[in-house]
Amino acid sequence: MEGIFWWVIFPYLTLAIMIIGSIYRFAYGQLSWVAPSTEFFEKKWLKIGSPLFHYGLLFAIIGHIMGVFIPIEFYHWMGVSDHLYHIGAIYGGGLAGLMVVVGAIILLIRKMTIDRVRVHATFADFFSVISLIIVAGIGVYMTLVYNLTVVEYEYRLTIGPWFRSLFTFNPQYELMLGVPFIFKLHVITGFALFASVPFTKLVHFYSVPVHYLGRSPQQYRSRVGYKRRGLE
Amino acid sequence: MRIKAQVSMVMHLDKCIGCHTCSVTCKSTWTNRPGTEYMWFNNVETRPGPGYPKQWEDQDRYKGGWEYKDGKLRLRAGGPLSKLKNIFYNPNMGTLDDYYEPWTYDYENLIKSEKSEHLPVARPQSMITGKYIDKPEWGSNWDDDLAGGSEIVPMDPNVQELQEHIAMEYEKTFMMYLPRICEHCLNPSCVASCPSGALYKRDEDGIVLVDQEECRGWRFCMNGCPYNKVYYNWNTHKAEKCNFCYPRTEAGLPTICSETCVGRIRYIGVVLYDADKVKEAASVEDPQDLYEAQLDCFLDPFDPEVIAEAEKQGINNEWIKGAQDSPVYKMAMKWKIALPLHPEYRTMPMVWYVPPLSPIMNHVTNEQELNTDGYIPAIDQMRIPVEYLASLLSAGDTEVIRKVLLKLTAMRVHMRSINVGGIDPLNESKLLDEAGMSVEDIEDMARLLGVAKYDERFVIPTGRREMDDDLHYEQGACSIEDLAPPEGMVTYPFERGS
Numbered sequence: 068m069e070g071i072f073w074w075v076i077f078p079y080l081t082l083a084i085m086i087i088g089s090i091y092r093f094a095y096g097q098l099s100w101v102a103p104s105t106e107f108f109e110k111k112w113l114k115i116g117s118p119l120f121h122y123g124l125l126f127a128i129i130g131h132i133m134g135v136f137i138p139i140e141f142y143h144w145m146g147v148s149d150h151l152y153h154i155g156a157i158y159g160g161g162l163a164g165l166m167v168v169v170g171a172i173i174l175l176i177r178k179m180t181i182d183r184v185r186v187h188a189t190f191a192d193f194f195s196v197i198s199l200i201i202v203a204g205i206g207v208y209m210t211l212v213y214n215l216t217v218v219e220y221e222y223r224l225t226i227g228p229w230f231r232s233l234f235t236f237n238p239q240y241e242l243m244l245g246v247p248f249i250f251k252l253h254v255i256t257g258f259a260l261f262a263s264v265p266f267t268k269l270v271h272f273y274s275v276p277v278h279y280l281g282r283s284p285q286q287y288r289s290r291v292g293y294k295r296r297g298l299e
Numbered sequence: 300m301r302i303k304a305q306v307s308m309v310m311h312l313d314k315c316i317g318c319h320t321c322s323v324t325c326k327s328t329w330t331n332r333p334g335t336e337y338m339w340f341n342n343v344e345t346r347p348g349p350g351y352p353k354q355w356e357d358q359d360r361y362k363g364g365w366e367y368k369d370g371k372l373r374l375r376a377g378g379p380l381s382k383l384k385n386i387f388y389n390p391n392m393g394t395l396d397d398y399y400e401p402w403t404y405d406y407e408n409l410i411k412s413e414k415s416e417h418l419p420v421a422r423p424q425s426m427i428t429g430k431y432i433d434k435p436e437w438g439s440n441w442d443d444d445l446a447g448g449s450e451i452v453p454m455d456p457n458v459q460e461l462q463e464h465i466a467m468e469y470e471k472t473f474m475m476y477l478p479r480i481c482e483h484c485l486n487p488s489c490v491a492s493c494p495s496g497a498l499y500k501r502d503e504d505g506i507v508l509v510d511q512e513e514c515r516g517w518r519f520c521m522n523g524c525p526y527n528k529v530y531y532n533w534n535t536h537k538a539e540k541c542n543f544c545y546p547r548t549e550a551g552l553p554t555i556c557s558e559t560c561v562g563r564i565r566y567i568g569v570v571l572y573d574a575d576k577v578k579e580a581a582s583v584e585d586p587q588d589l590y591e592a593q594l595d596c597f598l599d600p601f602d603p604e605v606i607a608e609a610e611k612q613g614i615n616n617e618w619i620k621g622a623q624d625s626p627v628y629k630m631a632m633k634w635k636i637a638l639p640l641h642p643e644y645r646t647m648p649m650v651w652y653v654p655p656l657s658p659i660m661n662h663v664t665n666e667q668e669l670n671t672d673g674y675i676p677a678i679d680q681m682r683i684p685v686e687y688l689a690s691l692l693s694a695g696d697t698e699v700i701r702k703v704l705l706k707l708t709a710m711r712v713h714m715r716s717i718n719v720g721g722i723d724p725l726n727e728s729k730l731l732d733e734a735g736m737s738v739e740d741i742e743d744m745a746r747l748l749g750v751a752k753y754d755e756r757f758v759i760p761t762g763r764r765e766m767d768d769d770l771h772y773e774q775g776a777c778s779i780e781d782l783a784p785p786e787g788m789v790t791y792p793f794e795r796g797s
């Protein structure tokens with residue numbers, strides 16, 4: 068019963084909050100849809116913390132796609148041995164995770180100590196940074212400490228297939244029951260973080276402006292007939 | 300030919316008295332909300348001086364505008380790929396300290412303090428952190444009227460470029476005012492710098508605006524604009540800039556800065572240009588050719604072909620008439636006495652400046668005896684070095700400045716001979732020849748620069764409402780309703796807690 072809650076109800080619930088909440092905010096909250104930078108107030112620490120954190124996160128996302136989205140069979144078919152995969156995952160993933168954690172800690176300290184930044188930081192801002200540190204911290208612990216000292220855990224046989232089964236609406240929660248606690252915790256805190264996205268500044272990750280690469284430099288717009296993004 | 304209309308401005312610097320009325324009325328109209336305290340869509344700088352934000356002309360630092368390199372026009376700060384790479388940290392953008400930390404005064408203390416031996420004071424209090432500031436050290440016009448003199452003047456990037464030494468002794472030095480707003484450029488680098496595509500140039504009147512809903516706060520526009528005229532609102536985390544008071548211009552009224560300008564230095568009018576020519580014109584190799592190239596983009600509003608084509612492309616009669624009566628067309632394109640600010644940034648700015656003449660003529664002792672040969676060297680002895688003006692207004696080409704000053708001088712001499720007399724007619728006509736101006740033009744010019752009334756200074760056709768689809772709905776609506784916090788909403792950090 069508990070298994071069904073944590074591995075079926077909870078993930079669907081959090082994802083639903085994230086998706087519906089984000090759509091709602093996109094439709095009605097365009098004015099608050101931003102990457103709320105404080106670079107204007109402070110540049111020195113941001114220069115170190117922000118790229119470290121964001122690039123680390125980017126690598127970590129790629130790593131999660133490789134580990135959870137791509138089935139183990141694909142690696143076997145490619146001829147990548149399990150050992151080779153784990154070396155890559157542990158060192159690559161570990162590095163990315165460390166970047167995220169260190170970067171976020173720098174940003175958090177900056178947020179707490181620099182007056183101009185602190186007074187404008189909201190509860191949601193602190194919540195996002197601290198929860199990211201927790202989720203990423205657990206991730207780093209599993210990757211570097213657990214994998215190297217306890218056992219190279221093969222999540223591609225349990226967490227991976229379970230995660231994919233969520234998207235085929237046939238959740239195989241049994242797969243998660245025997246997963247080591249620390250991995251479970253990473254998954255649960257991760258999903259909780261997803262649910263918080265629409266309520267925090269994290270929404271800006273949807274808006275990575277890739278279309279900038281293909282558009283013409285000058286933009287003309289008529290006073291009338293422009294199609295707005297939001298619903299308001 | 301893609302004809303577009305542009306509403307633009309001329310400022311006649313001779314008449315600016317540096318009163319800052321324009322800045323204050325602009326501020327109380329547009330930037331009196333939390334997050335905008337440090338913004339001055341209109342500011343008036345004393346030159347020579349570092350300006351606001353400090354040293355905004357130092358493009359080695361801010362990397363604003365365009366550069367022409369290897370046969371291509373590109374953003375100085377780097378194209379889209381390098382922007383995406385730097386999206387987590389923009390190395391070139393300034394911080395609050397380059398502008399200034401806005402402050403208010405703790406007035407409450409004057410009323411609430413206990414009875415004491417000494418008078419209570421209202422201490423300065425930061426509008427960013429709410430903390431007391433012991434000693435404010437910089438502001439948007441801290442160096443007004445050369446305050447700080449020899450310490451601050453050398454911070455002016457134009458002075459640093461200048462070969463000759465600038466005398467700072469009181470009797471020898473010079474000074475001028477430079478009021479600045481967004482230039483509403485023909486080739487705006489702020490627009491090209493925006494990853495979200497939130498900045499755009501309006502088809503109908505060329506006004507450059509930030510879509511407050513689409514801005515995601517990436518901040519590349521801030522330093523992408525070489526004039527540093529896009530500001531970051533720390534409260535909404537979105538970019539804001541001068542909007543040429545579009546709600547007013549759409550109604551045929553001048554911008555608030557122009558309306559209230561005490562020196563009546565400002566002129567507003569429409570010009571027609573060919574949008575297809577802009578990129579080519581911005582890509583001429585030699586920066587000193589940019590001014591001419593920009594002039595080539597403008598169309599003659601009296602040319603029947605231009606009129607026919609403009610009508611075909613949906614520009615209505617009122618706007619064509621506006622372009623014909625435009626004071627900007629006369630000053631910038633016909634008489635060529637108004638020049639663009641820093642054309643070398645290649646954004647094709649559309650606020651034009653008539654360089655100041657007054658302090659110069661003080662050197663000419665007996666004007667009656669001067670012949671043409673005398674006036675031209677006199678221009679070079681002017682108090683404001685021609686090189687300094689050239690560095691501001693013509694990418695360093697002193698010939699351009701000399702020509703303008705000669706025209707203004709010819710105008711003075713001619714008007715003097717009419718009103719006071721005593722000027723040798725031969726000399727006068729030689730001077731007019733040299734300046735390349737006819738008597739009619741000169742008198743027309745004198746009228747426009749000297750005595751023109753409201754209707755001549757501001758020729759603004761009303762916005763074309765006929766194409767709006769929802770006029771009934773818009774009637775009485777406020778276009779910035781969502782942006783302006785409701786009356787009494789408490790948003791300051793120091794008010795939040797206490």
Ligand code: SF4
Nearest residue numbers: 481482484488489524
């Ligand atoms: S002056 Fe105005 S239009 Fe030109 S680049 Fe700057 S913000 Fe854009």
Ligand code: SF4
Nearest residue numbers: 315318319321560562
């Ligand atoms: S109001 Fe006019 S005269 Fe006064 S500072 Fe502004 S531009 Fe100059």
